[in-house]
Amino acid sequence: MSYNTRQRELILEYIKENADSHLTADSIADALKAEQVGKTTVYRYLEKLCEQHLVRKYILSEGKSACYQYSGGEECHDHFHLKCLKCGKLIHLECEHLKDIAAHISAEHDFTIDSSRTVFYGICGECAKQHDTKNDTK
């Protein structure tokens, strides 16, 4: 059914080590290119890991690469994202309170939020302070 290959071990190890950051397929392939892991393999294996719910795929913006993150299969590990419209910074928001939002919307508004697709856009604290910078995230 499934073989245990050198490449797969390396990929899995890498995303586990970087479970706190967002990795693109490209960045993974890049990080492992010294180990002779092909990009195609990364894509294909990530797809499998997603199917097994060991990895979550995030689509944060169109046209750009998708992000992947090791989730260990634990369901309650989903979180929301905040994206600063000014500096482009992406904040991973793991917060109990936020789960209430999803629960509320589900209960009151009959809608199941997909946290892997949803991004809150706004202005981060740092940018709010220096509201004169000309940094435009285009």
Next chain:
Amino acid sequence: MSYNTRQRELILEYIKENADSHLTADSIADALKAEQVGKTTVYRYLEKLCEQHLVRKYILSEGKSACYQYSGGEECHDHFHLKCLKCGKLIHLECEHLKDIAAHISAEHDFTIDSSRTVFYGICGECAKQHDTKNDTK
């Protein structure tokens, strides 16, 4: 700064008429191809309309086309939007509880949400019921 051209009038007219459905750049170009409107023009004009907040752009799934919808500019300022990933329906969510979300994130996470930019993606109640369709865990 901006000219009033035949193509732009046609595009704007078309998306206004279809303000209740989700349109792809391609479908707009297709609908107007009899009127000699180029796809490039559609893309470029949609981008401008988004900048002016007359049109909203939605990313429903990666790799697939983005969707565009006429929003009329104002009205939608202090409430959130839910967009169904399955049927594409856009739900305007006016709810006091949701304002708490913004307040919470502002207070606890030092981030000011821009509700006019933020869209919650997920599955609406109707689509959730008819889960008879095949596996779509993509």
Next chain:
DNA sequence: CTAGTTGCAAAGAGTTTGCATGGCG
């Protein structure tokens, strides 16, 4: 041995860009 796996290269899809032409004001 044999089916799953790899990886190059090429195909694809959606979107953007270069550039010469066309048209608004």
Next chain:
DNA sequence: CGCCATGCAAACTCTTTGCAACTAG
């Protein structure tokens, strides 16, 4: 007339696929 807009085709990016060689069990 100046400048923005148009549109074709080519470029680009991210991802997927075809296919022959490879390898784990």
